[in-house]
Amino acid sequence: MKSLDKEHVKHVAKLARLRLDENEVSKYEIALNQILEEIEKIENVELTTNVELIAPTENHDLYFHDTVKNELKRNIVLKACGVDETHEYIEVPKVIADEEN
Amino acid sequence: MKKTNYLEKSFKELNELLKNKVITPTDLVEEAFARIEESDLNAFITLDKENALKEAKELENMEVDNVLFGLPIAIKDNITTKDLRTTCASHMLENFMPIYDATAVEKLKAKHMIIIGKTNMDEFAMGSTGETSYFGNILNPWNKKLVPGGSSSGSAASVSARIVTSALGSDTGGSIRQPASFCGIVGLKPTYGRVSRHGLIAFGSSLDQIGPMTKTVEDNAILLNAISGVDENDYTSKDVTDDFTTYLGKDIKDLKIAVPTYFMSEQVNETVREKVLEVIHHLMKQGCVVEEVNIPYLEYAIPLYQIIGLGEASSNLARYDGVKYGYKAPNYDSLEDMYEKTRSAGFGEEVKRRIMIGTFMLSGENANQYYHKALKVREMLTDGFRKTFEKYDLIIGPTNTNVAYPLGQKGDDALKSFYDDILTIPVNMAGLPAMSLPIGFTEEHLPIGLHIIASYFNEGKIYTLASYLEKYLNLSLDPNKKEEETC
Amino acid sequence: MLVPTIGIEVHVELKSKAKVYSTAKNEFSYEPNTNVTLIDLGYPGTLPKLNREVVNMALKAALALNCEISKDMHFDRKNYFYPDLPKGYQITQSMTPIGHDGYLEIEVNGKKKQIGIERIHIEEDTCKSIHGETGTLLNFNRAGVPLVEIVSKPVIETPEEAVLYLEKLRETLLYLGISDVKIEEGSMRCDANISLHEENTDTFGTKCEIKNIGSIHNVGVSLHYEENRQREILENGGQILHEETRRFDDKTGKTILMRTKETGNDYRYFPEPDLPMIHLTLEEIENTKKQLPIMPDVLRENYRKLGLNENQIKTIIAARDLCEFYEQERKLCDANVLANYLTGDILSFLNREKININELKMDVKELEEFVNRMAKKEFSSKQGKELLNELLENGGKVEEVIKKLGLAQISDTSVLEEMIIKIVNNHPDSVKDYKEGKDRAIKFLMGQVMKETKGQANPSLAMEILKAELSK
Known part of the structure; x- marks a missing residue:
C-alpha cells in the first residue's frame, strides 16, 4: 500500500501555503496516511463507466452574450479588497518579476 | 419586558396575528432579542439588532403582503449579507463585510423577512459538531452538554430554541440535516441547483446547497418557495418553479418507498434504527409500499467526499491569501512569508487539515489516480440512485448513525469527523434533495431524525410524506418545554 | 550533428x-x-x-x-x-x-x-x-x-x-x-x-x-x-x-x-x-467555418495575379484594416494605382497622423475618382501628389481641389495647339536639335509648355500635340 513520509507532508503544506512545525508535520503524517488508507478503498472499485460526474447538474451551454454590466467603481473595488479607498491599486509585498502562467 | 411566546408559532399563525394587527414585526424582533439575551447557546456570531428593529418599525406601515412578512430569520454565517459581517466562523474572515447580498438573502429581503443575525457554525462549514468555530462552540438546546451537530449548528440551535422563526443553513455533506436531526427541527437540503449558490461562500462547489431550517414541515415548504429559483449569477441553478405547499397533506398511500440496506446496518445506533422501523411499519400499514433495496457504492461516500469535496475545498479556500479581503498576517518579510503566516494563523485546525487533505488529493499523480476515478465512482453511485428512483418515489432511513453526543468527544481524529456524515454525503454526491424530519426521541430525550430522500426536483414528495408523519407523530419539539413535560 | x-x-x-x-x-x-x-x-x-x-x-x-x-x-x-x-x-x-x-x-x-x-x-x-x-x-x-x-x-x-x-x-x-x-x-x-x-x-x-x-x-x-x-x-x-x-x-x-x-x-x-x-x-462548427474571413494566403495569391509587387502585398496584408479597405476598393477603381498610393503616400499620411484608414477625411468616392484619373494619366505624378495631399489633409471633392490648387488641366486641344505652335516657332534651335535626334530638346519644349500653362497642361495631350507639331 502507498504511504507518505514527512517530506511529502512538507511538500503538500508548501503547495497549500501552510506553515507546519515539526510537531504538526508528524501529526499530519499520521492523519494523511490514515486518510490515504480510507481513500485507497476506491482503488478497488471496478469501474463500469467512463463518465465523470463533475457536478450533479443537467445544465449545459449556459452563456452571457458579450454584454458589459455590473462593473464596480474603483473605490468599491478597493473597499472590497480592504484597501484605502483613495488608492489606485492593491499593493502586495514585492514580487520578483517572474511569472507563472 | 413582558415575556411573549410568539416565536413558538408557525409562519401561518404569525401571519394571521400580523395581518390582524394583534402583533407587529417589532414585537417579534424584540422577542427574538429577549430570547437571545436569555440564551447561552452561543448560536450567533453577529447580531443586527439596530437594523432589525429599524426595519421592523418601517414594516409597521406596510401592508402584510405575504406569509413571511415581518418574520425574524437567522442566516448561517457563510451566506453573504450586505454590510453585515460574514465570517464563516473563521479568524480569516473575522472582519469581512460583504458588499452584496446572497441571492437567497435578497429573496428573503424582498419578502420583508427581518434578519436578526448571523449564526455560528463550524469554520468554513467544515465539521459536524459546531466545535471548529473560531467563535467558540455551540450548545444543543436539548442538553447543553451535547453538540448541536454541524456545520449549521447555530441555525439549528436557534430554530430549535425558538429564538427565530426559521433559519438558512448550508449543506455540503449533511450540514443542514445532521444538526436538524440533533436539534429536533426540520431541515432540507434542496436538489443541487434548486437554490442559487451566489453568495454562499464556497466549500465544495459541486456539493453545496443552501436550504431551509424550520420548526415545521409547512414552514419549511414556505421558506423553500421563497429562496428557490434560477439565478443568472449561478450557472448551476435551474429554472424549475414549484409551490411546495401544494404537496402538504397529500395522500401517502400510493407512495413507493425504498430503504437501502446500508442505511439500516449495524453501524446505526439501535434506538435510532428502532424508531425508523416503527415509522416504516406504520407506513406499510397505511398502504405504502416499503421495500429494502441495495444501492451500490454507498459505502464509498467518505473517500469520495475526501477526494472530491476536500479537493474542491482546497481550491476554493486558496483565495484567502492576505492579498485581498480577510485576515492578513501583521508581520512578514516576503510574499511567501505573508502567504504562509496569513493562512497558518487565519485558518483553524480542522480547516487546515482539510486543505491539506484536499491539496494532497490533487497533487502530483493523485489527481489522475484518485480524483478522476472518484468522479467516475460518483457517477456510478448516482446511477444507483437513479435506478432506485425508477421504481420508488422516496428513499428513507435514519439521517445519522447516532443522536447528539457530548461536546469534545470527537477529539482530534482525522477520520472520525467524517463518519457522522456517512448517510448524508451520498445525497450530496448525487445532488438529490433530502430532509431530516424529527420522528421521536431516545430514552435520554434526544431527538432522532428520519432521512427522506427524493429524486431530482421532487422535493414535493418529501413534503407530502413529511407533513403526513409530522401530523401523525405530533411530537412536542420545543426544548424549552422539555422540563415541564418530563417533570 | x-x-x-x-x-x-x-x-x-x-x-x-x-x-x-x-x-x-x-x-x-x-x-x-x-x-x-x-x-x-x-x-x-x-x-x-x-x-x-x-x-x-x-x-x-x-x-x-x-x-x-x-x-x-x-x-x-x-x-x-x-x-x-x-x-x-x-x-x-x-x-x-x-x-x-x-x-x-x-x-x-x-x-x-x-x-x-x-x-x-x-x-x-x-x-x-x-x-x-x-x-x-x-x-x-x-x-x-x-x-x-x-x-x-x-x-x-x-x-x-x-x-x-x-x-x-x-x-x-x-x-x-x-x-x-x-x-x-x-x-x-x-x-x-x-x-x-x-x-x-x-x-x-x-x-x-x-x-x-x-x-x-x-x-x-x-x-x-x-x-x-x-x-x-x-x-x-x-x-x-x-x-x-x-x-x-x-x-x-x-x-x-x-x-x-x-x-x-x-x-x-x-x-x-x-x-x-x-x-x-x-x-455551429460548420457555420463558424463558413463565416471565416478570407485568409492572407488566398489574398496573397490574388494580389500576385493582379500584378502587385511583393512589397506592396506585404504592406497591405500586414495591416488588416488597410487590407480590408483594399479588398473593398480594388474592385471600384484601378487596383494597381490604388495599391501604389495606399502603400505609399496614404500609408505615410496615416502613420504620421497616427490614424487608421477608416478615419480619413477623404471620401472613398473621391479616392476612387482620384485613382481613376491618375490611371488615365490626367495629371503628372507631382500634381497627383499635391492633389492627394490636399485631399488627405482637408478632404473635399477632387474637382474642387483641382480648381483650388489651380491644377485644373488644359485639355482643350485648340488652346494647347495654339500655344505649342507659338513655342515651336519661338525656339527654332530646339526644333533643329530635336530633328537631329537630341532627346533633351523635346523635354525642354515640354518644359516651356508647362511654364506657359503654369503646369496645367494635360501632359499626355500636350506631348501628343508637340510631337505632331515637331514632325510637321
Whole structure:
C-alpha cells in the first residue's frame, strides 16, 4: 500500500501555503496516511463507466452574450479588497518579476 | 419586558396575528432579542439588532403582503449579507463585510423577512459538531452538554430554541440535516441547483446547497418557495418553479418507498434504527409500499467526499491569501512569508487539515489516480440512485448513525469527523434533495431524525410524506418545554 | 550533428467586449481597477459566468488553425498561488481544449511546411502587476481578460522557422478579427523552448524555455543565442542537467537564467464544477467555418495575379484594416494605382497622423475618382501628389481641389495647339536639335509648355500635340 513520509507532508503544506512545525508535520503524517488508507478503498472499485460526474447538474451551454454590466467603481473595488479607498491599486509585498502562467 | 411566546408559532399563525394587527414585526424582533439575551447557546456570531428593529418599525406601515412578512430569520454565517459581517466562523474572515447580498438573502429581503443575525457554525462549514468555530462552540438546546451537530449548528440551535422563526443553513455533506436531526427541527437540503449558490461562500462547489431550517414541515415548504429559483449569477441553478405547499397533506398511500440496506446496518445506533422501523411499519400499514433495496457504492461516500469535496475545498479556500479581503498576517518579510503566516494563523485546525487533505488529493499523480476515478465512482453511485428512483418515489432511513453526543468527544481524529456524515454525503454526491424530519426521541430525550430522500426536483414528495408523519407523530419539539413535560 | 527542436507557446488576448467569466469591460483603460466586477476579484460567494463570444472567437481560431474541435468541453482549474491570480486558481481548459491536433502552413525557402499545433484552449488572464521599489501593485482590469493559449508541437527546426511560424500565426489571428495581436502591448505573448539532440535519433535533449519575448524578431535572436549556448555546452562534453526558464535581454542579446524548474509544476488541475458542460453542435462548427474571413494566403495569391509587387502585398496584408479597405476598393477603381498610393503616400499620411484608414477625411468616392484619373494619366505624378495631399489633409471633392490648387488641366486641344505652335516657332534651335535626334530638346519644349500653362497642361495631350507639331 502507498504511504507518505514527512517530506511529502512538507511538500503538500508548501503547495497549500501552510506553515507546519515539526510537531504538526508528524501529526499530519499520521492523519494523511490514515486518510490515504480510507481513500485507497476506491482503488478497488471496478469501474463500469467512463463518465465523470463533475457536478450533479443537467445544465449545459449556459452563456452571457458579450454584454458589459455590473462593473464596480474603483473605490468599491478597493473597499472590497480592504484597501484605502483613495488608492489606485492593491499593493502586495514585492514580487520578483517572474511569472507563472 | 413582558415575556411573549410568539416565536413558538408557525409562519401561518404569525401571519394571521400580523395581518390582524394583534402583533407587529417589532414585537417579534424584540422577542427574538429577549430570547437571545436569555440564551447561552452561543448560536450567533453577529447580531443586527439596530437594523432589525429599524426595519421592523418601517414594516409597521406596510401592508402584510405575504406569509413571511415581518418574520425574524437567522442566516448561517457563510451566506453573504450586505454590510453585515460574514465570517464563516473563521479568524480569516473575522472582519469581512460583504458588499452584496446572497441571492437567497435578497429573496428573503424582498419578502420583508427581518434578519436578526448571523449564526455560528463550524469554520468554513467544515465539521459536524459546531466545535471548529473560531467563535467558540455551540450548545444543543436539548442538553447543553451535547453538540448541536454541524456545520449549521447555530441555525439549528436557534430554530430549535425558538429564538427565530426559521433559519438558512448550508449543506455540503449533511450540514443542514445532521444538526436538524440533533436539534429536533426540520431541515432540507434542496436538489443541487434548486437554490442559487451566489453568495454562499464556497466549500465544495459541486456539493453545496443552501436550504431551509424550520420548526415545521409547512414552514419549511414556505421558506423553500421563497429562496428557490434560477439565478443568472449561478450557472448551476435551474429554472424549475414549484409551490411546495401544494404537496402538504397529500395522500401517502400510493407512495413507493425504498430503504437501502446500508442505511439500516449495524453501524446505526439501535434506538435510532428502532424508531425508523416503527415509522416504516406504520407506513406499510397505511398502504405504502416499503421495500429494502441495495444501492451500490454507498459505502464509498467518505473517500469520495475526501477526494472530491476536500479537493474542491482546497481550491476554493486558496483565495484567502492576505492579498485581498480577510485576515492578513501583521508581520512578514516576503510574499511567501505573508502567504504562509496569513493562512497558518487565519485558518483553524480542522480547516487546515482539510486543505491539506484536499491539496494532497490533487497533487502530483493523485489527481489522475484518485480524483478522476472518484468522479467516475460518483457517477456510478448516482446511477444507483437513479435506478432506485425508477421504481420508488422516496428513499428513507435514519439521517445519522447516532443522536447528539457530548461536546469534545470527537477529539482530534482525522477520520472520525467524517463518519457522522456517512448517510448524508451520498445525497450530496448525487445532488438529490433530502430532509431530516424529527420522528421521536431516545430514552435520554434526544431527538432522532428520519432521512427522506427524493429524486431530482421532487422535493414535493418529501413534503407530502413529511407533513403526513409530522401530523401523525405530533411530537412536542420545543426544548424549552422539555422540563415541564418530563417533570 | 546536433540539431535543435523548438516549440512555441503563445498567449493571445481576445477582443470581445466583455471579459471571459464576468461582464466587466474587456478594454484597455488608463484608470486602474475600474474594469472590474466582484467575479474578477474572486470575491467570496461569487461564481464564474461564460461569455459566448469568447467561445466563438476561440472556435474561429481553432478552425483557422485546422484543429480538431472538442465538441464536448468543460473547464478546469489550474491551482497555484500568485498575487496576480485573484482566486488562487485560473479557470482554463486542460482536459478538453477547444482545438487540438491542427497545423499552420509556413513557407521556408520557397518550400511549404506544416507546423503542427498541439492544442488551443480558452483561459483567463491575470492581474497586471506593476513592480515598484517596495511592493507590487495590482491592477484587476486585466484579470479575467479572455486568452487563447496556442501550443505548437515541438517540430520547429530552426529559429528562422520559429519566426515564420509566429509571423504567420499573428497574421492569421489578425485576419480572424479576434485579437489585436500586438506583442508590444501584451495582447500577444510568446514563450519559446529549445533543446538540441543528435540528428537521426529520437531522444530529445533537455529543453530550456525562454519566457515572454518582446518581439517576433527577438524570438529568432534569442533562439539563436540559446541554440549556440547549448551547443557550446554539449560540444564541450557538458550536459544540460535541468530544465531551465530563461529570460531574453534585448540589450545584450543574451538569455539569462530565471530559475531551474522544480520537478514539474504541481498545478493540481481538476474539472471546474461551477461552469456547466459545453456542447458545440456540428451545425455551429460548420457555420463558424463558413463565416471565416478570407485568409492572407488566398489574398496573397490574388494580389500576385493582379500584378502587385511583393512589397506592396506585404504592406497591405500586414495591416488588416488597410487590407480590408483594399479588398473593398480594388474592385471600384484601378487596383494597381490604388495599391501604389495606399502603400505609399496614404500609408505615410496615416502613420504620421497616427490614424487608421477608416478615419480619413477623404471620401472613398473621391479616392476612387482620384485613382481613376491618375490611371488615365490626367495629371503628372507631382500634381497627383499635391492633389492627394490636399485631399488627405482637408478632404473635399477632387474637382474642387483641382480648381483650388489651380491644377485644373488644359485639355482643350485648340488652346494647347495654339500655344505649342507659338513655342515651336519661338525656339527654332530646339526644333533643329530635336530633328537631329537630341532627346533633351523635346523635354525642354515640354518644359516651356508647362511654364506657359503654369503646369496645367494635360501632359499626355500636350506631348501628343508637340510631337505632331515637331514632325510637321
